[in-house]
Amino acid sequence: xPSASNPGPVITETIVVAPSAPVRPSWSKWVRITLLVVGAAxxxxxxTIAPNPYILSAGxxxxxxxxxxxxxxxxxxFTGYISLGHAAYFGLGAYGTAxxxxxxxxxxxxxxxxxxLLVAIIAIPVGIAALRVRGAxxxxxxxxxxxxxxxxxxxxxDVTGGSEGLTVPRPFPDLLRPEHxxxxxxxxxxxxxxxxxxxxxxDRSKFGTALKSIREDExxxxxxxxxxxxxxxxxxxxxAVFVSFGGGLYALWFGDLDPIFQFSILIGSYMVLMxxxxxxxxxxxxxxxxxxxxxxxxYFKLEFxxxxxxxxxxxxxxxxxxxxxxxxxxxxxxxxxxxxSNQASIREVTAGELLEENRARSAETVPPRRPxxxxxxxx
Amino acid sequence: MSASLLLQAxILGVLLGGLYALLAAGLTLYFGIMRVVMIAHAxxxxxxxxxxxxxxxxxxxxxxxxxxxxxxxxxxxxVLIQRLLVSRLKPLTLTMMSVLLTFAVxxxxxxxxxxxxxxxxxxxxxxxxxxxxxxxxxxxxxxxxIAFGLAAxxxxxxxLLLKYTRFGQALRATIQHPEAARLVGINTDRVAGYGFxxxxxxxxxxxxxxxxxxxxxxSLHWHWIGPLMAIIVVGGLGSIPGAAIAALVLGVAxxxxxxxxxxxxxxxxxxxxxxxxxxxxxxxxFGGRLAKRF
Amino acid sequence: MNAQRDHGATAVDNLRTVDMTKTxxxxxxxxxxxxxxxxxxxxxxxxxxxxxxxxxxxxVTGMIKPDSGSVLYRDKTITRQSPDRIARxxxxxxxxxxxxxxxxxxxxxxxxxxxxxxxGRQLRSARDEEELERARGWLRRVGIDHLEHAEARNLSxxxxxxxxxxxxxxxxxxxxxxxxxxxxxxxxxxxxISTLVRELNAEGKTFIIVEHNMEMVMSLCDHVVVFDRGRxxxxxxxxxxxRDPRVLEAYLGV
Numbered sequence: 001x002p003s004a005s006n007p008g009p010v011i012t013e014t015i016v017v018a019p020s021a022p023v024r025p026s027w028s029k030w031v032r033i034t035l036l037v038v039g040a041a042x043x044x045x046x047x048t049i050a051p052n053p054y055i056l057s058a059g060x061x062x063x064x065x066x067x068x069x070x071x072x073x074x075x076x077x078f079t080g081y082i083s084l085g086h087a088a089y090f091g092l093g094a095y096g097t098a099x100x101x102x103x104x105x106x107x108x109x110x111x112x113x114x115x116x117l118l119v120a121i122i123a124i125p126v127g128i129a130a131l132r133v134r135g136a137x138x139x140x141x142x143x144x145x146x147x148x149x150x151x152x153x154x155x156x157x158d159v160t161g162g163s164e165g166l167t168v169p170r171p172f173p174d175l176l177r178p179e180h181x182x183x184x185x186x187x188x189x190x191x192x193x194x195x196x197x198x199x200x201x202x203d204r205s206k207f208g209t210a211l212k213s214i215r216e217d218e219x220x221x222x223x224x225x226x227x228x229x230x231x232x233x234x235x236x237x238x239x240a241v242f243v244s245f246g247g248g249l250y251a252l253w254f255g256d257l258d259p260i261f262q263f264s265i266l267i268g269s270y271m272v273l274m275x276x277x278x279x280x281x282x283x284x285x286x287x288x289x290x291x292x293x294x295x296x297x298x299y300f301k302l303e304f305x306x307x308x309x310x311x312x313x314x315x316x317x318x319x320x321x322x323x324x325x326x327x328x329x330x331x332x333x334x335x336x337x338x339x340x341s342n343q344a345s346i347r348e349v350t351a352g353e354l355l356e357e358n359r360a361r362s363a364e365t366v367p368p369r370r371p372x373x374x375x376x377x378x379x
Numbered sequence: 380m381s382a383s384l385l386l387q388a389x390i391l392g393v394l395l396g397g398l399y400a401l402l403a404a405g406l407t408l409y410f411g412i413m414r415v416v417m418i419a420h421a422x423x424x425x426x427x428x429x430x431x432x433x434x435x436x437x438x439x440x441x442x443x444x445x446x447x448x449x450x451x452x453x454x455x456x457x458v459l460i461q462r463l464l465v466s467r468l469k470p471l472t473l474t475m476m477s478v479l480l481t482f483a484v485x486x487x488x489x490x491x492x493x494x495x496x497x498x499x500x501x502x503x504x505x506x507x508x509x510x511x512x513x514x515x516x517x518x519x520x521x522x523x524x525i526a527f528g529l530a531a532x533x534x535x536x537x538x539l540l541l542k543y544t545r546f547g548q549a550l551r552a553t554i555q556h557p558e559a560a561r562l563v564g565i566n567t568d569r570v571a572g573y574g575f576x577x578x579x580x581x582x583x584x585x586x587x588x589x590x591x592x593x594x595x596x597x598s599l600h601w602h603w604i605g606p607l608m609a610i611i612v613v614g615g616l617g618s619i620p621g622a623a624i625a626a627l628v629l630g631v632a633x634x635x636x637x638x639x640x641x642x643x644x645x646x647x648x649x650x651x652x653x654x655x656x657x658x659x660x661x662x663x664x665f666g667g668r669l670a671k672r673f
Numbered sequence: 674m675n676a677q678r679d680h681g682a683t684a685v686d687n688l689r690t691v692d693m694t695k696t697x698x699x700x701x702x703x704x705x706x707x708x709x710x711x712x713x714x715x716x717x718x719x720x721x722x723x724x725x726x727x728x729x730x731x732x733v734t735g736m737i738k739p740d741s742g743s744v745l746y747r748d749k750t751i752t753r754q755s756p757d758r759i760a761r762x763x764x765x766x767x768x769x770x771x772x773x774x775x776x777x778x779x780x781x782x783x784x785x786x787x788x789x790x791x792x793g794r795q796l797r798s799a800r801d802e803e804e805l806e807r808a809r810g811w812l813r814r815v816g817i818d819h820l821e822h823a824e825a826r827n828l829s830x831x832x833x834x835x836x837x838x839x840x841x842x843x844x845x846x847x848x849x850x851x852x853x854x855x856x857x858x859x860x861x862x863x864x865x866i867s868t869l870v871r872e873l874n875a876e877g878k879t880f881i882i883v884e885h886n887m888e889m890v891m892s893l894c895d896h897v898v899v900f901d902r903g904r905x906x907x908x909x910x911x912x913x914x915x916r917d918p919r920v921l922e923a924y925l926g927v
Binding site: 080081082084128129130132133135136137139140141143144145147148151152154155265266269272276307308309310311312313314315316318319322323326 | 418469490616646647
C-alpha cells in the first residue's frame with residue numbers, strides 16, 4: 001500500500017530555546033506603577049498647568065479622540081476587524097443625545113445614556129449584517145453605514161436640522177468658558193478611565209483570549225468552541241457604545257452639531273490611525289496614538305487654519321504606519337528594549353511594560369511642539 | 380407620472396448604470412486578483428475628472444482627448460501602486476491592511492486636489508452640454524449618451540481582453556488559483572500589477588466620462604465609493620458579470636426612485652441593497668463562492 | 674469503567690453520517706456517504722488523495738455545510754450546526770496543515786478553548802490558577818511544557834503539531850478528530866503521537882483519524898473505514914482491510 005504522498009511542510013525539528021519564565025526585570029513592576037501614577041497625575045493636573053483656555057480645549061479634544069479610538073479598539077484591537085465607519089456611532093451618539101434633550105426634554109446626562117442605549121440597539125442589526133461575511137465586506141459595510149447616515153442626517157431637515165446643524169442645550173448654563181472646558185476635561189478623562197478599565201478587564205479575561213484568537217485564525221478559534229459570531233457581535237456593540245458615549249459627551253461639550261463633521265469618514269479614519277499608531281494590541285496604544293495625532297492635528301489647525309493639508313498629512317501618516325509599523329509604536333519600542341536584554345529570538349507577550357513610560361513621555365509633550373506629524377516614524 | 384417621464388428615468392438609469400458597471404469592474408479586478416478592496420478607486424475617478432477639466436481649461440481641447448494622457452498614466456500608476464505598496468503587505472492581513480492603505484491614498488488625492496484646485500466646484504464648459512436627443516419621447520442629454528458609450532465600449536474591450544488574450548487567460552488563472560497559475564509558469568506578480576493597472580485605467584475612463592456632465596469637487600469621491608462598494612457586494616465579490624448586472628439594476632432603481640424621492644434619498648437604495656444582500660444572501664446575487672471566504 | 678465503555682460501544686455509535694453529500698461547483702467531493710464510527714475506539718479513515726476525506730471531516734465538524742444528509746453524534750443530530758457548537762458538544766479536531774494562533778504564546782493558545790459560554794466564566798481572568806494548571810498538565814502530557822512562554826510562530830512544525838493537539842485536548846473533548854497527525858513530522862514524533870493517542874484512548878476518548886501513513890493506521894486503529902470517490906467502500910479491522918481487494922483497487926487504480 002502506498003504510504004504518505006502528501007508533501008507536507010518541510011520538517012525542521014529545531015528546538016526553540018525557551019525562556020523559563022517571562023523575562024521581566026525586577027524593577028519593571030515598580031517602573032510601571034510609577035509611570036502609571038505619574039501619567040495619571042499629569043492627565044489630572046493638565047487643566048491647572050494649561051496656560052490658556054485654548055490649550056485646555058485642545059486637551060479636551062485629544063481626550064475625546066482617546067475615548068473614540070479606545071472605543072474603536074474594542075473591535076479593531078481584539079478581533080482584528082477594522083472598521084472605517086465608526087464615525088457613524090460618534091455621530092449617532094452626538095445627535096441622539098442632542099435630539100433626546102431637545103425633543104423629549106430629557107436631562108442632559110440621562111439623554112446621554114439613553115442615546116448610547118439606542119446606539120447599542122442600532123449596532124446589533126448592523127453588526128449582524130457586517131459580520132456575516134469576513135474581512136472585506138465588514139469594511140465595506142462600515143464605510144457604507146457612515147455614508148448612509150450622512151445622507152440621512154443631511155436630508156432629514158425636519159428632525160436633524162440638515163446642513164444648518166443643531167444646537168445642543170448646555171448642561172451647565174451658568175459656567176464660564178474656561179470652567180466649562182475644565183469640567184468637560186474631567187468628564188472625558190473619567191469616561192476614558194472607564195473605557196480603559198473595561199478594555200483591561202476583557203483583555204485579561206477568557207472572553208478576551210477568545211476574541212484575540214479570532215484575530216489570529218477565526219476558523220481555528222471556532223473549532224475550539226469559541227462562539228465567534230456572538231463574540232464578535234458583543235465586541236462590536238461594546239465598541240459602538242463607547243464611541244457613542246464619546247460622541248454624546250462631545251455634543252454636550254461643543255454644543256453645536258453639523259452632519260458633515262459628525263458623520264465624516266475622516267473622524268473614523270482618525271480612530272483607526274490613532275489606535276494603529278499606538279498599537280492595537282496594547283491597552284494604552286490608542287491613547288498614545290490620540291495624544292500624538294491629536295496634538296499634531298490641533299497644531300496644524302492652529303498654524304495652517306482650515307486647509308486641505310491635514311488630509312494629506314493624515315493620509316501619508318496612515319500609509320506609513322500601515323506599511324512600516326502595523327503593530328504600532330509601543331511594540332516597536334518594546335522590541336527595542338527586549339533586544340537589549342538578550343531576548344531577541346522570542347518576543348514576550350506579557351502586558352506592556354513600556355506603555356506607561358511611553359504614555360508619560362508623550363503626555364509631557366501635550367502642548368504640541370512637534371513640527372510635522374506626517375513623516376514621523378518609529379524612534 | 381407620465382409614461383415618457385418613466386421611460387426617461389429608465390434610460391437615464393441605464394446610462395448611469397453603464398458607468399457604474401465600468402467602475403465596478405475595476406474594483407472587482409482588484410478584489411479578484413489580490414483580495415484588495417480599493418477604496419481609492421473613486422478618488423482616482425475624481426482625479427481623472429479633474430485632469431480632464433484642467434487640460435480643457437489650459438489647452439481648450441475636448442475633455443475626451445484627455446483620455447490619451449490619463450489612461451496610460453493611470454495604468455502605470457496602478458502597476459506602481461500594486462508593485463510598490465500593496466505587494467509589501469503581509470498576505471495574512473492583506474485585505475484589511477489594503478483597505479487602510481488605499482484609504483490613505485484616497486485621502487492624499489482628496490487633500491492634494493483641494494490643495495491645488497481649492498474646494499470650489501468645477502464644471503467643464505462644453506458646447507454640446509445642453510444638447511439632447513429625443514428617444515421615444517424621452518429627452519436624453521448627449522453627454523450622458525457619450526459617457527455611456529465610452530463606458531460600454533471600454534467594458535466590452537475589457538471583456539474581450541480577459542476572455543480571448545493570453546494575458547486575459549493568465550489574469551483569470553491568477554484570480555482563480557494563484558498557486559496553480561504560478562506552477563504553470565505564470566508570473567503572477569507581473570500579472571497582478573497589470574491587473575491593477577487595468578483596474579485603474581477604468582477609473583481614468585470613468586472619470587473622463589464623469590467630467591462631461593458632472594460638477595466636480597475634491598470630496599466627490601465619497602459619493603461614488605459607497606454605491607460602487609455596494610454594487611460589488613450585491614454582484615458577489617469577484618464576479619465581473621455579477622457586478623455589471625448589479626450596476627445596471629441598481630442604477631435603474633436609483634434613477635426611478637429619484638422621481639418620487641429626490642436625488643439624495645434615492646441614493647439610499649444602494650445601501651439598502653447592500654444591507655439586505657449581506658443579511659440574506661452574503662455570497663452576493665450573481666457571484667461565485669469567493670465572497671464567503673472573505 | 675472499561676466494561677461500561679464497551680457497553681456504550683455496542684449501544685450507540687459515536688459518530689454517524691447518513692447519506693451525506695457535498696458538491697463543489699459540479700465536483701462531488703462527498704457522495705452520499707453513510708459511515709459509522711465506534712464509541713471508545715480508535716477509528717481510522719483512509720483513502721487515496723482526493724477521495725473526500727478532508728471534506729468529509731469538514732462537513733462533520735460544521736466547517737462546511739453539507740448539501741444533504743445528516744450527521745449524528747451519539748444519536749443526536751448535529752447537522753448544519755455551527756463549528757463552535759459542535760466543538761462544545763464534545764468533538765475536538767485538528768487541521769490537516771496544523772493551525773495554531775501564531776502570535777499568541779503557547780500558554781495563550783491553550784487558554785482559547787471554550788467549554789462553557791456563561792458570562793461569569795467568560796469574564797473571569799483567563800489566567801486563573803486552575804486553568805493554568807490544567808493547561809500545564811496538557812503541555813506536560815504532549816511534552817512541550819518548557820515552551821509555555823514562547824510565541825507559537827517561533828515553534829518548529831512538529832512542536833506546533835503537539836501544541837495543536839494540546840489545544841484540542843484543553844477543550845476536554847470526548848471525541849477527537851485528527852486530520853493527518855503524522856503529516857510532515859519525523860518518525861520519532863509520530864511514535865510520540867501514537868503513544869499519546871493510545872493512552873488517551875485508554876482513558877476513554879474516542880478517536881477518528883484521517884491518515885496516509887499506513888504503518889500508523891494499522892498499528893493504531895481498531896476500526897478502519899476506507900473512502901473512495903466520496904463514499905466508504907470498505908470497513909473493518911485493519912488486518913481485514915489490508916487484504917480487501919476493493920481497497921487495493923482503489924489505491925492502485927487498477
